[in-house]
Amino acid sequence: MCAEIRMERMTSPGIGTAIEAGVTTVVVAAGAVEQHGPHLPLFMDAEHGDRLAVEIARRLGDALVAPTIRVGWSDHHMGFAGTVSLSKATFLAVCRDYCGSLAHHGFRRVCFVPSHGGNFAPLAEAQEAFNEAAGPDCSVDVYADLIEVIGTWREIAESEAGLGYRVGGHADIAETSIMMAMHDGLVREDRVECGQLTTPEEEPGLIRRVLSEGFKSVTPNGILGDARGATAEMGEKMITALADRIAAHFGA
Structure with missing residues (x-):
């Protein structure tokens, strides 16, 4: 290689x-x-x-x-x-x-x-x-x-910090942790907050609403989930776990 x-x-x-x-x-x-x-x-x-x-x-x-x-x-x-x-x-x-x-x-x-x-x-x-x-x-x-992606993030957030419920799929604890792992200095930690919390059962309907009415109709601050509790260490584990699963899909 x-x-x-x-x-x-x-x-x-x-x-x-x-x-x-x-x-x-x-x-x-x-x-x-x-x-x-x-x-x-x-x-x-x-x-x-x-x-x-x-x-x-x-x-x-x-x-x-x-x-x-x-x-x-x-x-x-x-x-x-x-x-x-x-x-x-x-x-x-x-x-x-x-x-x-x-x-x-x-x-x-x-x-x-x-x-x-x-x-x-x-x-x-x-x-x-x-x-x-x-x-x-x-x-x-x-x-x-996409369901596997969000599920993978939830598994890591739950196993690492008991915060799987804060994964909503956008600008949440998962994406914030991932950004910390990649570029920690670019996260405005003073502005980390909770957004629209969801459950797995609610996600299909919420996604349909987002696509038909726009993201702002669902979450005024642009967050699905809750960004609080994020860490770079959690982000690295999420990147690793997701890369493993996607590579397995492609036959690795």
């Missing part, structure tokens, strides 16, 4: 040599630049995608990491200042073009990893179109189990 696996940091000849040597799987994270409550920076999902993609590629073995798609489909967050959103059609067109480009260079498997909740369903629905864009010699796989 290459010492450097992030394509953006590699040279073109280096990527070509890696592909010729059998490194023909590529991991693509699909994040977002959107509000994450009063305490987290907008690039939470994009940065999380960067980290997850590298961790997953390492577990897969012969894999590289494509540039993260940093802006996703975030229309439901547009009620909050600073959010940048692609339309769903534009977002999926970008993903399709990624597939075509990567397949053209000789990659034989493209693994999409959404790190923003709003990207999960569109990516899953478009998997057939992605495979058509990639052509017959390249397969495209999408990790689309």
Whole structure:
């Protein structure tokens, strides 16, 4: 495996040599630049995608990491200042073009990893179109189990601190812990607070409301769950556990 696996940091000849040597799987994270409550920076999902993609590629073995798609489909967050959103059609067109480009260079498997909740369903629905864009010699796989992501975070928060109920899926104890693990100085700890608490049973209906009426209709401060009690140590364990499970989905 290459010492450097992030394509953006590699040279073109280096990527070509890696592909010729059998490194023909590529991991693509699909994040977002959107509000994450009063305490987290907008690039939470994009940065999380960067980290997850590298961790997953390492577990897969012969894999590289494509540039993260940093802006996703975030229309439901547009009620909050600073959010940048692609339309769903534009977002999926970008993903399709990624597939075509990567397949053209000789990659034989493209693994999409959404790190923003709003990207999960569109990516899953478009998997057939992605495979058509990639052509017959390249397969495209999408990790689309948002319930597993939230469940993984709850398990860690509960086992580490008895605070699983504070995981709601957005700007909560989980995402705050993850940001602390990645960029602790960027968390506004003086503004960490509780948002809209949910139960697993309520989540499907809440997600439908978020997508139809906007995030602000559900949580005025932009938090689903409760951000209090977050730690960098918990965040590292969440990143590790989630990378393990997503890599297992892709066959690691």
